[in-house]
Amino acid sequence: MTADRVPAEARAHIEDLAAFVTASPSSYHAAAEIARRAEEAGYTRIDEVDAWDIVPGGRYVVVRDGSAVVFALPEAAAATTPFTIIGAHTDSPGFKLKPKPTTHGPGGWWQLGVEVYGGPLLNSWLDRELELAGRLVTLEGDEHLVRTGSLLRIPQLAIHLDRGVNNGLELDKQRHTQPVWGLGDAESADILHALAARAGVEASQIGGYDIVVADTQEPRTFGHAQELFASGRLDNLLSAHAALVAQLQTEPREAITMYAAFDHEEIGSASRSGAAGPFLEDVLLRISAALGAGADERAQAFAASLHVSSDVGHAVHPNYPDRHDPANHPVAGGGPILKINASQRYATDAHGAAAWNAACEAAGVPMQEFVSNNAVPCGSTIGPITATRLGIRTVDVGVPILSMHSARELTAVVDPWYLSRAMRAVLER
Structure with missing residues (x-):
């Protein structure tokens, strides 16, 4: 073409x-x-x-x-x-934020608890800059749409630590899909505060949320004649x-x-x-x-x-x-x-x-x-x-x-x- x-x-x-x-x-x-x-x-x-x-x-x-x-x-x-x-x-398909989502992993990493939503190709989500997006609902029942922009990433294990990875990648949906989103003191990590700040509400007023993970890479055309589209x-x-x-x-x-x-x-x-x-x-x-x-x-x-x-x-x-x-x-x-x-x-x-x-x-x-x-x-x-x-x-x-x-x-x-x-x-x- x-x-x-x-x-x-x-x-x-x-x-x-x-x-x-x-x-x-x-x-x-x-x-x-x-x-x-x-x-x-x-x-x-x-x-x-x-x-x-x-x-x-x-x-x-x-x-x-x-x-x-x-x-x-x-x-x-x-x-x-x-x-x-x-x-x-x-x-x-993708991931959705769990209750009590903020965790502190080994090595000082801030992590998030996410649940698999639908049937995503899990490996395709690795090593991408991701965002959180969805809605917050306050205790009064007011709904606020929110998105964070690039905030998190699900890091893949280096080949040096898994020499057989190219012969077959196996991802445990619980242990291997939890994204990182920061470093430092565990007491400073609170994703709900971060989401509330972006929505312009107080974190203490959040009564519920439906938040998913989304890829942040922009859609684009490409190919010999720019006839292909990826998104x-x-x-x-x-x-x-x-x-x-x-x-x-x-x-x-x-x-x-x-x-x-x-x-x-x-x-x-x-x-x-x-x-x-x-x-x-x-x-x-x-x-x-x-x-x-x-x-x-x-x-x-x-x-x-x-x-x-x-x-x-x-x-x-x-x-x-x-x-x-x-x-x-x-x-x-x-x-x-x-x-x-x-x-x-x-x-x-x-x-x-x-x-x-x-x-x-x-x-x-x-x-x-x-x-x-x-x-x-x-x-x-x-x-x-x-x-x-x-x-x-x-x-x-x-x-x-x-x-x-x-x-x-x-x-x-x-x-x-x-x-x-x-x-x-x-x-x-």
């Missing part, structure tokens, strides 16, 4: 994705950034504790913890108007960003357009703000009620609705081609992928596939199929969960990447742009 084969629009999209990732070191920051961008585009922020004044032609955004739903109603919206939903998730948290901020861009660029026509970004996908989605929880259904029911829908009208609307669940997938790895299906080889730069699994680990069926293929064709976007090698277990995402919970037809899609669940992942510059264009075609159906 030469530089002139990467469209200017794709480069602009990747620059905006880089800005989105940089602004979103945690799911709570991602939800706040989604709401900020939606409000900037003319959407009205609504709160779950208030009565909602939802009207045809209106545009709204609502946040629950680290999740957000953005939706727009056509002028002719009525009780049986269907929904077209693009779903993604805001969290990424932390592409799983799944890449999809979250593509869907948000599509939603904000779309004028609703026959359907209510909606973008749903969920937290906690990496740990199973079973939470009040995860895809297995009630958040999306709560929003759908409140919209239906505002449009005067009873049970029968709501069932009609759901039956005519479509949910596109987007999460990253595996590009063929050049060093491990045997790990992939021999006939279906998604390649970087070849467009978004349609995810298929016989055991419904992905929710795609024939009707969903047809809808997605039609959208890609309408958008002029190339597409590829993804199916797992039978000998390699298949992952899953929010698609089957929301399909089971709501009964809305769902199709699973994504973008092929390398190094999934690494602290730093890799994609082709054009693919996130292709994905967003196809998403927009779905919303405009």
Whole structure:
């Protein structure tokens, strides 16, 4: 691929994705950034504790913890108007701060107690400058977003002290993943004081916290023609960003357009703000009620609705081609992928596939199929969960990447742009 084969629009999209990732070191920051961008585009922020004044032609955004739903109603919206939903998730695998997090290790090192979150590639987190990010909640219930910038590092053991390391690295999740963040007197080490100072609150007023570890290296393009893009948290901020861009660029026509970004996908989605929880259904029911829908009208609307669940997938790895299906080889730069699994680990069926293929064709976007090698277990995402919970037809899609669940992942510059264009075609159906 030469530089002139990467469209200017794709480069602009990747620059905006880089800005989105940089602004979103945690799911709570991602939800706040989604709401900020939606409000900037003319959407009205609504709160779950208030009565909602939802009207045809209106545009709204609502946040629950680290999740957000953005939706727009056509002028002719009525009780049986269907929904077209693009779903993604805001969290990424990594580490989360434990209670009593500050420890003092041998050698005078200040350390932090962290718990593994999801299924990260542990070795990829070693020897990187990392930050803490998330939310502090005061005893009064006020929430404060906080991030530290470069503060900590998980140091790898030198090869001189482990001569066999290149024959197989084994990391104990408790003993070998605790980061260092300072030196000196143990009494001076208190990470909660450091976080409180950055948030502008008193440490004694912190009633609770949800703090994760994030890589601080900036996203960047590289490669022969700058056609490659590396960044932390592409799983799944890449999809979250593509869907948000599509939603904000779309004028609703026959359907209510909606973008749903969920937290906690990496740990199973079973939470009040995860895809297995009630958040999306709560929003759908409140919209239906505002449009005067009873049970029968709501069932009609759901039956005519479509949910596109987007999460990253595996590009063929050049060093491990045997790990992939021999006939279906998604390649970087070849467009978004349609995810298929016989055991419904992905929710795609024939009707969903047809809808997605039609959208890609309408958008002029190339597409590829993804199916797992039978000998390699298949992952899953929010698609089957929301399909089971709501009964809305769902199709699973994504973008092929390398190094999934690494602290730093890799994609082709054009693919996130292709994905967003196809998403927009779905919303405009």
